[in-house]
Amino acid sequence: MTAAGVVTLLPFIALTLSAVVVMLAGTFHTSHRLTVGLTLGGLAWTLAMLPVTAARGGRQVTELLLLDDYTLFFIGLLVLTTAGVVLLSYGYLERRESHPHDYYTLLLLATLGGATLVASTHFASFFLGLEVLSVSLYTLIAYPRLHADFIEAGVKYLVLAAATAAFLLFGMALVYAELGTMSLNGFALLHVTGGGAADTSLLVGGFVLIIVGIGFKLGVVPFHMWTPDIYQGAPAPVTAFVATVSKGAMVALLLRYFRGVSLNPHDTVWIVFAAIAAASMIAGNLLALLQSNVKRLLAYSSIAHLGYILVAFLAVGRTAAVAVGFYLVAYFVTTLGAFGVVAELSGAERDADRIDDYRGLAARRPLLAATFALVLFSLAGIPLTVGFLGKFYVVNAGARSQLWWLLIVLVATSTIGLYYYTRIVVAMYVEQPQALPSAPRPARLGAIAGSRASDAVLIVVAGLVLFLGIYPAPLIRLLEHVVAGLP
């Protein structure tokens, strides 16, 4: 690797060094506040390095990583979301864990994994990014060792993620045997050129196994079984991270290398993806109806949202790629907001994940209730929110490619979605609180600062939901520029 390559890799170096600094600081018994400050500083440093890299133009660094504007945009998105998660974690951990330094190290490493995934151009970097992300997440999910639920979720995620990673690897091995290359570009060309080479059974088998690995990370039907358990079992800020960064990084990779799928709607791979999209929208929305646990409800809703994203992914053209990007940003913002509210309401004993916990919230914490209502409406796709525009662009892209039956499923299942999102809003605004005392306001100094930090995140989220919902033009322009390099 050349010196120029090192400069191009600055965002990655910044992330890695911050993780090391936070880890070392932890050995000196630094305060929680300082650790959070260092983590945020590291993330800010990473963000500041993005323009430096961007100024050098899209660059391939060794065979493994490509840092073009597309990569940098998604790294920026991941880093900003992680900053939000860090701020949410501050108050959440302040009420629980006494020495949460490793938590922030792991969060930074998981972000590094996500960034590697987005930048990867080779099976090796794809796998490395995926595993750095996954292994950090195993520990993050099981991190607050106070409750058996966390550990249960950690073990479940570990077994399923490791097993699907093995499927992915076996798929890669088969594709490698057939193509003789491990470059993702060679892989992407495969379905652009169509049939011909894809006839051999090894290649089809490899492709299917790789889809298993990707589908698991996205949490789409039929690989969604882990989603509700992990969402419920993991600490609320970590759930926000799993729902956004971990899924988003995979969507970015999918969009770059599997776009060719959309060109041929009679191809088996296209039909597989279409079936996955439809099944995710239907199963996600229907199963969400049955939930009385807010985190599980959001888990099923996220399955449905990934289904919507896949609809845009299957449509042809630049507008479809922009729609995927826009929907992803909308999904990131709203999901962060939703889990932010859950994290902020969670006490030291357990997470506030029962719908009953939200009864009469409007009277107790009006701002929190208003934010939650806003992000839920955005998830449901009510106009004036970013979620509505996201769906609008998806439907627009789908209609241009005449994916009528997928669009019918999308619209029909979105209507179901309206019901269960509204149920939480009704609980907050209409129903009376139960006899149980409202969560006591945190008394400790750190806890108050923590609350302020999450309030700040929620205010930014609410602002973005409305701003992007009313004036999306700047983001659309940015996305159009970013996806211009895609095939």
Place this chain on the structure above:
Amino acid sequence: MSAVDWYLTLATGLFCIGAYGVLARRNVILIVMSLELMLNAVNIALVAFADFLPGAAGRGTFFALFIITLAAAEVTVGLAIVVANYRYSRSVQADEFSEMKG
């Protein structure tokens, strides 16, 4: 069958045994061992392919090295979580992990 097919058969067989173990075993430690079996089956396939493919020799081998490293990391974290759970439940049985449903 050519020689590479034999390796592929061996790898597939080991992979399936591992997958069966993950599904059927009740002991978390045995599940982690089965995961190892799956990952190592991939290693066999990769190294065999790397040897038989013309021109691209070596690529598969270095990928196998990555897998060995990360498999070790995965097992370490996995066993740590199993130990953490053992402190709670005095058990390493996967059936214990059925609190959450729905």
